Amino acid sequence: MGGAFTRYRAIAWIVGVALVVLVLIGMPLKYVFHDDTVVAVVGTAHGWLYMLYLAATFDLSRRVDWPLKRMLLVMLAGTVPFVSFYAERRVTHWLAAEQPRTPEPVAG
Structure with missing residues (x-):
């Protein structure tokens, strides 16, 4: 799951920035x-990157x-500006909550 999560987080940010x-820049121009x-x-780049986002998700x-x-x-979430950032944070919290907590070893 670690690699899939890392790939998802990276592409979520890339798609969000694009x-x-x-x-905010292209449309006004x-x-x-x-x-x-x-x-x-x-x-065009966002369209191709969104396909990668869908696959990673x-x-x-x-x-x-x-x-x-x-x-x-x-x-x-990759279709609405800023929402992919929110979704990435939510996914991070969901997955952190699902991970079993292992106690830290106590130095003795």
Whole structure:
């Protein structure tokens, strides 16, 4: 599960940053200044990266046995600006809560 979780966290941040750049920088440049360069480049990149996000989310959800509803909601998080960051934090907390706590060894 560790590798799947690391892959999910990395791609969640990458997709989140790409979407924020697209919406907060690319869209104003396109509609205010009529320059669609950022939208063309970052929009295409976000589309491909979102596919990786979906695959990473699916992989993680199957490994930790999430219900279908949770998996779908986390998958949709990559489509709304800033929500992938929130979802990544929630997933981190969910998985931390599911990990069994092992007592720390006491030095003697």
